Amino acid sequence: MMKELNFPTVYNKDILTGYGGNQEWFSEQTKRRAGCGCTSGANLAAYYASRYPGMEGIYDGSTGQFEQAEYLMAMEEMYSYMKPGRMGYPYVRKFGRQFVKFCKEHGIEAEAQFCYSFPNKEKGFVFVKESIDTGNPVALLILFHRAKELEEDNWHWVTITGYSEDEDNPDKTEIILSNCGERQIMRANQLFEVHHDNTIRMVSFRINEVQQLAAE
Numbered sequence: 576m577m578k579e580l581n582f583p584t585v586y587n588k589d590i591l592t593g594y595g596g597n598q599e600w601f602s603e604q605t606k607r608r609a610g611c612g613c614t615s616g617a618n619l620a621a622y623y624a625s626r627y628p629g630m631e632g633i634y635d636g637s638t639g640q641f642e643q644a645e646y647l648m649a650m651e652e653m654y655s656y657m658k659p660g661r662m663g664y665p666y667v668r669k670f671g672r673q674f675v676k677f678c679k680e681h682g683i684e685a686e687a688q689f690c691y692s693f694p695n696k697e698k699g700f701v702f703v704k705e706s707i708d709t710g711n712p713v714a715l716l717i718l719f720h721r722a723k724e725l726e727e728d729n730w731h732w733v734t735i736t737g738y739s740e741d742e743d744n745p746d747k748t749e750i751i752l753s754n755c756g757e758r759q760i761m762r763a764n765q766l767f768e769v770h771h772d773n774t775i776r777m778v779s780f781r782i783n784e785v786q787q788l789a790a791e
Contacts, residue, residue: 579737597756
């Protein structure tokens with residue numbers, strides 16, 4: 576079974592340029608180097624604006640077809656909320672607090688739900704599954720991870736957009752990611768491996784009033 580959110584795909588003059596945002600679109604080198612957190616924040620804003628009536632105001636652009644120039648404006652706006660310091664933006668609690676603040680200042684009440692650690696890989700996947708099943712992307716902070724596939728993604732934010740699950744063979748369960756505008760797939764057992772060399776954090780959000788209206 577696969578469950579993937581209707582995640583923003585971004586175009587530049589009708590040419591597909593991104594599955595979500597790409598920090599390389601920033602014109603300033605500092606933002607290109609350390610703008611992954613605000614890119615994930617913009618991904619969430621764009622997704623919610625396109626998904627839920629009443630949330631259009633958190634993304635200042637067309638949600639019929641996401642245009643790169645408008646998406647970049649959303650990334651720039653989010654940068655003012657999630658401005659990295661000398662160490663980048665390795666703060667999951669601050670990410671959650673700032674996205675809630677961003678939503679509130681746009682007239683939306685949001686609540687952050689965090690996953691700082693998990694006792695086993697199954698619990699890590701459960702957090703993702705519950706978020707995706709309720710229509711909520713997950714912002715994933717990879718602080719350190721020993722997987723070779725993630726060797727260039729340490730100290731980095733990506734956005735989880737879905738999963739595929741084989742209940743008869745849990746080892747085949749996969750996680751779908753938006754990483755620098757690319758759609759990537761990684762085995763859940765590998766991503767959520769409990770090991771002293773691995774440190775990841777996750778946060779997703781619940782937009783209570785809007786989701787209640789959508790459920791009705």
